[in-house]
Amino acid sequence: MAWDPAARQHGRGTGDQLRWDRAGCGYYNFNKRTVFDFFRDVADNGWEAAISDRLEWSRMRMDPTDIADVTGYTYTFLVNGKPPKANWTALFKKGERVRLRFINGSAMTYFDVRIPGLKMTVVQADGQDVQPVAVDELRVAVAETYDVIVEPEGDRAYTLFAEAMDRSGYARGTLAPRAGLSAPVPERRPRPLLTMADMGMAHAPMSGPQPAGMAGMDHDGQTEAMHGMAHGAMDADNANDMTAMMHGPDDHGPSTDMIAMMPKNRLNEPGIGLENSGRRVLVYTDLRSAEPGYDLREPDREIELHLTGNMQRFIWSFDGKKSSEAKSIRLRYGERVRFTFVNDTMMNHPLHLHGVFSELDNGAGAYKPRKHVINVKPAERLSFEVTADALGEWAFHCHLLYHMEAGMFRKFVVAKDIAASS
Ligand SMILES: [Cu+2]
Incomplete structure (x- = not known):
């Protein structure tokens, strides 16, 4: 059925x-928060926290x-x-x-x-x-x-x-x-x-004063300065969190309005709106393949891709490049490759690499689940492994239709001779 x-x-x-x-x-x-929500926040958290929180969201040109x-x-x-x-x-x-x-x-x-x-x-x-x-x-x-x-x-x-x-x-x-x-x-x-964690601040509280630029948003082109600031702002809690990693120096250019400063593994989280529901909700760490994988080789190399976007201009991309501006991803037939995704946006993206199985690195060892579509949560960093066993040209894209249309798409090629393939 x-x-x-x-x-x-x-x-x-x-x-x-x-x-x-x-x-x-x-x-x-139309779910935007109202003035009544604002006064409730003031009652709950005080004026300073409520105003600071509003300012932070409006600076990002987003709404929680x-x-x-x-x-x-x-x-x-x-x-x-x-x-x-x-x-x-x-x-x-x-x-x-x-x-x-x-x-x-x-x-x-x-x-x-x-x-x-x-x-x-x-x-x-x-x-x-x-x-x-x-x-x-x-x-x-x-x-x-x-x-x-x-x-x-x-x-x-x-x-x-x-x-x-x-x-x-x-x-x-x-x-x-x-x-x-x-x-x-x-x-x-x-x-x-959405919370500050969805902005890539691994343990930052939702409300309370946030230094301007903490979230790594590109405010008036000051991204580089903020990278430095965020290093300084890293607290002991974040430093001890081995699943959170600092974002690298690349800010992915002008078509990107945010980077996640502290992207982290969120595979054991049920996702926004399902936390603390009292229900047992499926999480990605629950998924274990019924059979062990058929290719247990360690990957020969790793390809890291950042999921990027600009909310205001409705540009969605990988590594700040729309599909029309980007080269294809090339894999040699038979090789084993680890893909790592870093979500630099505040939205979930369901990613689909066609042609091959994506074996999600969720701690299941030889029993990694074989997926077609892997959802990447806001500010999440995750990995999966692929055996390039399907010759040809394939699509790789976000499965949200308008994100794909806007540029979150790449051609992905598996060829015997990578250099010779188009
Ligand atoms: Cu998307």
Whole structure:
């Protein structure tokens, strides 16, 4: 059974949407914080902290509610082509174990999937068997797939609930013993807020005074000075955190409006809005391949790529270069390569390297999960390994459609003779 929370737009073509998006990052962000939120922050944290926090966000030309580029205001979210009211339903027989395949077929939306009242046992990720892990909820990035096994009981219906990551809408279906039944649809949760950790400050508190430029934003072209400052600002806590690394000297040029000063491994985090939920949420460190990898060689070399962007101009890129300005990535047939991604933006990016498996370096040793799409969280640094066993030209891109269109795309070539290939 396939469940495909695809998204449908109201009457606008893709090109038009992209243009509207470019009108400003806040254009569709109706979740913006209000003056009432501001006074609540003042009551909670005091004037100085609240004002300092606002200034920091406005300097970045962003808002802490910028979780998604396109929201539920524009989209109606669907399960197998059906909007929430039409309630797509799958029938089960009493005592049956049911395998559900969640495919995020949307263009721009991450979904948080749960079935209130049922544990889900994840058995496959991106079509590859994994060691079973029981969870209450899982985040499915764009183009990821997960298979879960559920054991519905009794003469009752269960709601399949797929809430958009920014909480602006949801897709919904039902699992029931017969047609026409339905279960309550959960309340949507409050919208999550980005934190200073999402800006690459590994342990910086969300509120409280921040020295100007701490986040590594390019304010009036002073990026180099801020690199120096951030070194000085590194506290003992950060210095002891072995998963956090200082960003290198490259600021990726003018098409980049931020770098993460302290990118870190976030594979054991459930992601924004799912922290402290009280539910068991799938994390990338849970994923262990059912079988050991077939190529256990150490990589011959490492390729590091930074995920970069400029929110205001809606430019998305790798290493500050749009696809039109960049050379292809070349791998020699048969070689083993480690890729390392550093996300210098405050958004999640689901990255897809075509043609080969991406074996996620999540501490599982020989049992690294083999993925097609790897989600990289804001300010995250992660690695995966690849065996270049598929000759030809392939695509490598962010799976958020508008990010790919805007330039977060590279050609990737596997050839017997790298020098001779085009
Ligand atoms: Cu992206």
